Amino acid sequence: MTTARARSHYHHGDLESALISTARKLVRQDGAEHLSLRQVSQEIGVSPSAAYHYFPDRTSLLSGLGFSLFEELADFQEKEISKIAGNSARAARERFRALGRTYFHWAKKEPHLFNLMFGDFCSLEKSPQNQREENRAFINLTKCLDELYEFNLISDKMRPYGELLSWSVVHGATSLIIGGHLEVEDFETTLDAVELALGIKG
């Protein structure tokens, strides 16, 4: 970006990604509903109309940001998972919990961004891109459950419900906690409950 910017004062060089990252910064602070194109442009130091070369309107900038956030979450999860090495049952269990924890921690750290991804379902049209990134996270979950299953840590009866149950519980607890309806401590208890439910422990 520094080099790109050095090219010229007139041409920004990488405005599209600057728009996304500045939008990220502002949504992070104020929430998606307060994002304005003018504010984004001003922050970058570019005229208000420049953005229209990249996004037809405000909504599609938010969509673009949404996509990049799904990427970001998946990256974050994969990075954390990869820290837990080993082919043991123990490691598999830890990876499973890590998967849930990273989801929660990310949301807890960035509630406004989380809300853009999952809360403002109406302003965010469901693009095929988002679908794809979501699948990436979903595939990670499936891999993790398969691994547990191979170690006989999930009962046959429960395995088919693995993805749906895990994602719903983790997402639900996360939402309710950042919404102030449950306590932070409840998250680990919830993970315990899922493990018990799947037969992983107990």
Added chain:
Amino acid sequence: MTTARARSHYHHGDLESALISTARKLVRQDGAEHLSLRQVSQEIGVSPSAAYHYFPDRTSLLSGLGFSLFEELADFQEKEISKIAGNSARAARERFRALGRTYFHWAKKEPHLFNLMFGDFCSLEKSPQNQREENRAFINLTKCLDELYEFNLISDKMRPYGELLSWSVVHGATSLIIGGHLEVEDFETTLDAVELALGIKG
């Protein structure tokens, strides 16, 4: 309202509740972020400043609406539950599922309202009133789980997780479905999973 309105053309008679119910109507259509006091006033046929006798600002009107929505949801759940009579294990199970279903159906029918209650966590300050109404729904859940427990339908091991697990799963699946990340059919599967998890069936 008709009689109250008939009193006079100048004095509305019941403006406070008219503000809430009109706000409800508009949020229902357009989402909370698009609610404007001017629009609400205009809809009622009252000057834009009249609302300030009842709500100090836009945000507190939304809070007021939020409170009334928690009431509404609890009412709806209680009404549906009460349709299922009987002191049998079977009835208890049906009441449990009904509790989850009403939550989901309500959200599915009114996604914008649901989003105001649970999604826009940032704009809605957590009033003691909301707390109370939420408790009402929570108490219904506890009663239902206790009943199942008395019929030996929940294992000792899982009973302590009952509320947390049920609420998280139901809330999570609901959010993900109205957000377009899961399919409508997944909701019943999710309920099956919770029942299996708690030991209610299987």
Added chain:
DNA sequence: TGTACATCAGTGAACGCGCGTTCACTGATGTAC
């Protein structure tokens, strides 16, 4: 290597808008005597 020119990526002024909120006001109400 130098130049003409199409294309790209910005500018900046202007549009019309609806918004939240304030203020001094006034019409209606109901109560005390």
Added chain:
DNA sequence: TGTACATCAGTGAACGCGCGTTCACTGATGTAC
């Protein structure tokens, strides 16, 4: 029962604002010859 008056619940004009979006434009770039 009638009247004076404090209180309540509205009015409507005005404020200043930031917004999304459009448009004709221009400066920079890079490519073909």
